[in-house]
Amino acid sequence: MxxxxxxxxxxxxxxxxPVLLRLLGDVRGRRVLDAGCGNGYFSxxxxxxxxxxxxxxPSEAMVTFARDKERETGRSTxxxxxxxxxxxxxxGAFDAVVCSMVLMAIPDWKPAMRACVEALRPGGLFVFAxxxxxxxxxxxxxxxxxxxxxxxxxxxxVVHGPAAPDFHRPLSAYLNELAALGCRLREIVExxxxxxxxxxTPGLTAYTRLPNFLIVSAEAPA
Numbered sequence: 001m002x003x004x005x006x007x008x009x010x011x012x013x014x015x016x017x018p019v020l021l022r023l024l025g026d027v028r029g030r031r032v033l034d035a036g037c038g039n040g041y042f043s044x045x046x047x048x049x050x051x052x053x054x055x056x057x058p059s060e061a062m063v064t065f066a067r068d069k070e071r072e073t074g075r076s077t078x079x080x081x082x083x084x085x086x087x088x089x090x091x092g093a094f095d096a097v098v099c100s101m102v103l104m105a106i107p108d109w110k111p112a113m114r115a116c117v118e119a120l121r122p123g124g125l126f127v128f129a130x131x132x133x134x135x136x137x138x139x140x141x142x143x144x145x146x147x148x149x150x151x152x153x154x155x156x157x158v159v160h161g162p163a164a165p166d167f168h169r170p171l172s173a174y175l176n177e178l179a180a181l182g183c184r185l186r187e188i189v190e191x192x193x194x195x196x197x198x199x200x201t202p203g204l205t206a207y208t209r210l211p212n213f214l215i216v217s218a219e220a221p222a
Contacts, residue, residue, distance in 0.1 A: 036102030040066030
């Protein structure tokens with residue numbers, strides 16, 4: 001947790017964070033929910049930019065770490081240990097909700113997405129990031145074959161990872177649920193790695209040519 005406490009891991013720093021921050025825009029004075037905040041690194045980035053942040057995370061260890069970091073910084077970010085599908089009273093509606101790398105990691109994702117949308121003020125901004133469902137195994141298959149291979153895209157299945165599993169669902173599942181919640185799509189981003197960054201580390205060519213992440217911005221119903 002300490003190693004990723006400032007800006008997250010390599011992928012977050014170079015591919016995810018810059019897009020999230022651009023889509024969220026100027027957050028000064030805005031109330032933002034970091035839904036599934038993990039160790040709180042992105043909450044801290046938002047607070048540094050002047051947002052009033054509440055971070056929600058089910059893991060006790062993560063919340064404890066985030067609260068300890070908060071005491072070091074002296075800011076007023078509030079961290080709440082809770083499941084996204086059963087949010088407690090968080091003190092009113094939010095101007096924006098960011099849910100980064102969470103929805104594809106939980107089986108009960110539809111109630112979690114609904115909770116994020118319902119936490120927003122009318123017309124508020126919902127931004128979420130996923131491992132791109134079309135390119136989940138980008139690193140492994142590119143390394144083995146020199147190209148990307150996918151043969152089960154339309155199925156739903158478990159993607160086993162080194163720490164915990166993710167859950168593959170086609171992109172249409174997320175976008176159709178967003179529409180069913182009455183949200184208006186604003187932008188979809190499929191970021192590629194800057195070739196100059198890829199050149200610093202062997203084996204990253206695939207990330208300059210195919211997107212490993214998908215980031216979506218939408219407005220809640222007015």
